[in-house]
Amino acid sequence: MNGNAFSFSQLGTLIRGSAVYRSIVRHGTAETNRNRSLVIFENLFLHVHPVKVREKTLKFSHTYWLGGITVSALVVLIATGILLMFYYHPSVPQAYRDMKELKFVVDNGVFYRNLHRWAAHLMVLGALLHMGRVFYHRAYRPPRQFNWVIGVVLLLVTLLLSYTGYLLPWDQLAFWGVSVGTNMAKEAPILGPPLRFLMLGGNIVSENALLRFYVLHCVLLPAALLGFLGVHIWRVRKDGGVQGPPEPPADDEVEP
Amino acid sequence: MPLRRIFAITSILFLAVLAVSPLKNALRPYRGFQRAFARLGASRAKSLQAAKAYQQQPVAIRQIWLPDFENRVDRCTTCHLGVQDASMAGAPEPFRLHPASYHTPKDTGRFGCTACHGGQGLATLEKDAHGAVADAESPMVPLKFIESGCGRCHTSEQVAGAATLSLGRAALERNGCYACHTVKGHEGFRSEAPPIEAVALKTGAEALRRWLKDPKAVDPNATMPRFQLSASEVEELSHYVFSLAPTRALADRVQAAAAEPAGDAAKGKALFAESRCISCHTVEGKGNGSAPELSRVASRASAGWLLAFLRDPHAFNPRTRMPRFNFSADEERHVVAYMEAEFKDFDAPKEILDPLHVNQTLAEKGKVLFRQKGCYACHAPGAAVDRFGPPLDGIGDKRAASLDFGKRTDIAHTLPAWLEAKVQKPGSFQDGLKMPTFTLSPKEAQAVVTALLSLGAKPVPQPYRSVPTVRASLLPGGAVGALMDKYRCLSCHQIGDRGGDISTAPLTAEGSKVKRDWLVDYLVLSFTIRPILTDRMPVFQMTRDEATQLAQAFETFYLDPRIPEDPYAGQPASSKDPVEGKRLYDTLGCRACHILGAGGGYYGPPLTEAGTRLKPGWTYAWLKGPQKWRADVRCPNYGLTDASALQLTAYLDTLVKSPTASKAKRGGTR
Amino acid sequence: MREAGEGMALPLKSSEETRREFLARLGLGACALTAVGVGLTVLDYLEPKVLFEPPTEFKAGHLQDYPEGTIKFDEEHRAYIVGGQGGVFALSAVCTHLGCITRYHADEGVIACPCHGSRFDAEGSVVHGPAPRALPWLEVKADTDGNLTVDTSVVVPHGKVLKV
Known part of the structure; x- marks a missing residue:
């Protein structure tokens, strides 16, 4: 055990000392506050993260980790979604056939498809609960009012993603789900009918609609989501970090 | 702080969960x-x-x-x-x-x-x-109905090698399914049920009641289904039928016929047998069964009607398959006298053929019923092009979930099970359904379901569609057409993809096959061509003029371009060495199946007079490969060279009957 | 996610606490195994298990269709069937240079590639560059009646003629 631990930490040191690691993480290994800040500052992927957070904000009871769960679901969705795209053809007889191929031929196809599906449900659920949590913790009040609006936009984009993905298997559920949904959109005054026409690329749910929903689901909406998500997380940090349950004493959670 | 413990446990759980899918995959x-x-x-x-x-x-x-x-x-x-x-x-x-x-x-x-x-x-x-x-x-598809698969590509009525499917398609036609249900390719279907206006001339009130109650109980060959009518509904319909006025001309014919003197039943019996009526009808179950059972017909139809109908069936029902026989007036009376003497139901009440005194109220109700029950689909098809039954196209691809099983909780929730129950007992699903009961045997039900399952929602792609090699070829009009209609050739023979299945000899290429003079003789007095089969071609008492006209038309219309007109290419037959042909005939063992002169087998047709009957072109084409012409034929394909086949043809061509023998045999023609 | 982040830093921080360390390493090990497993599974997922490609084996007529000196180009299957000395053989029509489809020029008796000008003789040998190798010979089989089948997926040694 001990010998193993030795080599384990030796391996860590070896990696940290390598030229590749050092060209990615351009700072020393010393556990100093300065170094910790540099890790965040000098990395594109981490720099939206604050350098320091209060330990209590990490507690489960503080935020119930709802935002984090939602983001994790998104990561799973992107990973599995890309995998599914390798086998999916957005064309009318083939789309449903590809579902069968995933089930009957592709190794682990059902697993990735189901993972995508359940992660999608989790993401919608997580986003809704997150919103509720923010509401009950009065976290929508200034200075966070702008981020609340961003959050609402994110929820809408999430729902649209969920909805556009629903058509892609091209089964009976999908077909009628989208028929009903787009007819609801049509009922909107003035804008409704042209919106439905644009969305479906025609008057009926056909191959055009499938292709449009595919592009929305795989390109436009994810791009929008990632953009807004960046702003959202950035605002969380700029607005003073996550706000948990409001406490009677004035809040001083932030360290610059 | 149990954070590390949670971390360790969740990580291992995570690993286990992720391992499930690859494991399942490995165990496919x-x-x-x-x-x-x-x-x-x-x-x-x-x-x-x-x-x-x-x-x-x-x-x-x-x-x-x-x-x-x-x-x-x-x-x-x-x-x-x-x-x-x-x-x-x-x-x-x-x-x-x-x-x-x-x-x-x-x-x-x-x-x-x-x-x-x-x-x-x-x-x-x-x-x-x-x-x-x-x-x-x-x-x-359950194996029982597997021939429905054949029917997806083979859309013709008869499919060689698919007996169940062919039987089912024939049953759909015969039972008049197409009268109420639309099916592509059968839009032109017209039932051969008689127009009801003339029914009152034919039958009596009690006979009609019995018929309406259960047609198959009266005549096992009946194609009319049972409509589950209550006694009062039977009464109303009877009154309606008797309230209709038949055309004057028909009524006169029946009346005049009834007044004629009775014929000689003994002579009638001989004529009945000679004319081969049971090629289509049955008498006590013996016979073909495609036309009514005759053993009790005299208790169903009046003597006057029988005589008038026999004289001109087409005047009573233009769509009947019954041919018109050229009997003399005396002969007709003899036949009817025989039927009156023999074909009676002796248990039936005396007044079975008495007419009904019409009650107008009941008749009015009957008229409504006639529409409600859909009787008009078969009995007045001119007026009813609206086929009120659900279309049957695509029924073979219907999902079980879209079917109404109603009260039938006893059957499997599958399409074949539903169809099988439906065609056998349509009323068992729900009360008050329109579809009548057809009394199908289990074998027929299986066949009908097979035929129904073959009706796919989409036609198969063009290259997979099997089209009958000869489409409905020209059916001649004019005098010849009238003759063929009079003798109803198509009731038994096939021409192209049309016609009945009673005869084994399609007429499509008859003109290329047989010599005209022989055909004329045959039409005037037909005899069996194969010794092991019974005679089936009715003797119509056709005149020689009519026969000649028909034979000429056959020689003009019904040709197959694959059969050469003259296989000898302009040279006389004798130039092809018939002597060598005879040697071939002996060495190939043709004798085993064919009679020639005094000896030979009984399986094939006799060849004693082959030269009189067959055109050499046909003989030659047949010898080059019998299976090409009839897939199920047992005559072996000897793989003869052109020269050998010609020699054999030339030999068979020399086998003509001597003039004296012919006279002795055909003495009775008129 | 956060647990993982914190666990990652643990072994360095508290190496003296064996129990904590063990749990952390257990968790990390499971994570690493999962990552490797996911990687392998994804590879497995991406490997196509059925192919929708035309069969490599095709019928190429009868032995008698190829007297000596005939070259038939089968465009669909990208192969030449050649009647050579004493028998029949098949050549791939895919240029060995960069994979363009060559053509046979009967007037000159050469197989030429339109892309970069490689030329081959009727037996597939390079006449001049840039093709680095001769055209591969493909397997030809005949049944008892002399009907030929060619399999483009099986390469046979240069000079292996199907004897008539």
Whole structure:
């Protein structure tokens, strides 16, 4: 055990000392506050993260980790979604056939498809609960009012993603789900009918609609989501970090 | 702080959960089947090399991909590994060799599996593939109805080799299904049921009541179904039928016929047998059964009607299949006298043929009923082009979930089970349904369901469609057409894809086959051509003029371009060495089946007068390959060279009957 | 996610606490195994298990269709069937340079590639560059009646003629 631990930490040191690691993480290994800040500052992927957070904000009871769960679901969705795209053809007889191929031929196809599906449900659920949590913790009040609006936009984009993905298997559920949904959109005054026409690329749910929903689901909406998500997380940090349950004493959670 | 503990436990759980899918994947059932097949194949292999070949087959999904056939992908062979492997005859399923049939094994790569068997070709799991999951798109067709698969591509009425399907399609036609249900290709169907206006002339009130109650109880050959009528409904309909006024001309004919003196029953009996009435009718069950049973007909139809009908059936029912016989007036009376004497129901009450005193109120109700029950679809088809039954096109692809099983909780929730119950007992699903009961035997029901299942929602792609080689060829009009209509040739013979199935001799190429003079003789007085078959061609008492006219028309219309007009190419037959032909006849063993002169077998047609009957072109074409003309024929294909076939043809051509023998035999013609 | 982040830093921080360290390493090990497993599974997922490609084996007529000196180009299957001295052989029509489809020029008796000008003789040998190798010979089989099948997926040694 001990010998193993030795080599384990030796391996860590070896990696940290390598030229590749050092060209990615351009700072020393010393556990100093300065170094910790540099890790965040000098990395594109981490720099939206604050350098320091209060330990209590990490507690489960503080935020119930709802935002984090939602983001994790998104990561799973992107990973599995890309995998599914390798086998999916957005064309009318083939789309449903590809579902069968995933089930009957592709190794682990059902697993990735189901993972995508359940992660999608989790993401919608997580986003809704997150919103509720923010509401009950009065976290929508200034200075966070702008981020609340961003959050609402994110929820809408999430729902649209969920909805556009629903058509892609091209089964009976999908077909009628989208028929009903787009007819609801049509009922909107003035804008409704042209919106439905644009969305479906025609008057009926056909191959055009499938292709449009595919592009929305795989390109436009994810791009929008990632953009807004960046702003959202950035605002969380700029607005003073996550706000948990409001406490009677004035809040001083932030360290610059 | 148990954070590390939570971390360790969740990570391990995470690992376990993620391991489930690859594990399930490694245990896919087809892998097990393929390993079992390799073991089985190796144990059955004749050589070490063959055994090795089985063991070296990789475990992988096998598929037949048919881009031109609806882009079908059939992965059945992933588990059914032995379907094309001759050494797997009799092996346990799923490895057994497919039994040889018309399209297997040679066409497996062209048609795949699901084209005939149904099921989900894409699936690699047994339940999904066989359609044993809830609301499967295309569950497998039970083997009992497997010929429905033939019918998806072969759309003609008769499909060689698919007896059940052909029987089913014939039953759909015969039972008049097309009168109420639309089916593509049968839009022009008209029932041959008699127009009801003339029924009052034919029958009596009690006879009609009995008929309406259950037609098949009165006449087992009846095509009219049972309508589950209550006693009062029977009464109302009877009053309606008797309230209708027949045309004056018909009424006069029946009246005049009734007044005629009775004929000689003994002579009538001879005529009845000579005319071969039971080629279509039955008498106490003996006969063909495509026309009414006659043993009790005199208690169903008045003597006057019988005589008038026999004289001119087409005046009473323009769509009847009954031909018009050229009897003299005396002969007609003899036949009817025989029927009146013999074909009576002696248990029936005396007043069975008495007419009904019409009650107008009841008749009015009957009129409504006549419409409600849909009687008009068959009995007044001119007026009713609206086919009120649901269309049957695409019924073979209906999903079980879209069917109404009603009260039938006793049957499986599948389309074939539903159809089988429906065609046998339509009323059992729900009360008050319009569809009547057809009293089908289990075999007929199976055939009808097979034919129904063959009606797919979409036609198969063009290259897979089998079109009958000869389409409905010209049916001549004018005088010849009238003659063919008078004698109703198409009731029994096929011409192109039209006509009945009673005769085994289609007329499509008759003009290329037989000599005109022989045909004239045959039409005037027909006799059996094959000694082992009974006579079936009715003797119509056709005049020689009519026969000549028909024979001439046949020689003009009914030709097959594949049969040469003159195989000798302008030279006399004797130039082709008939002597060598005779030697061939003897050495090939033709004698085993054909009578020639004094000896020979009984299986084939006699050849004693082959030269009188057959055109040399036909003889030649036949000898070059009998199976080309009739798939099921037993005459072997000897693979004769052109020269040998010509020699044999020339020899058979010399076999003509002597003039004296002919006179003796045909003395009775008029 | 956060647990993982914190666990990652643990072994360095508290190496003296064996129990904590063990749990952390257990968790990390499971994570690493999962990552490797996911990687392998994804690779497995991406490997196509069925192919929708035309069969490599095709029927190429009858032995008698190829007297000596005939070259038939089968465009669909990208192969030449050649009647050579004493038998029949098949050549791939795919240029060995960069994979363009060559053509046979009967007037000159050469197989030429339109892309970069490689030329081959009727037996597939390079006449001049840039093709680095001769055209591969493909397997030709005949059944008892003399009907030929060619398999483009099986390469046979240069000079292996199917004897008539």
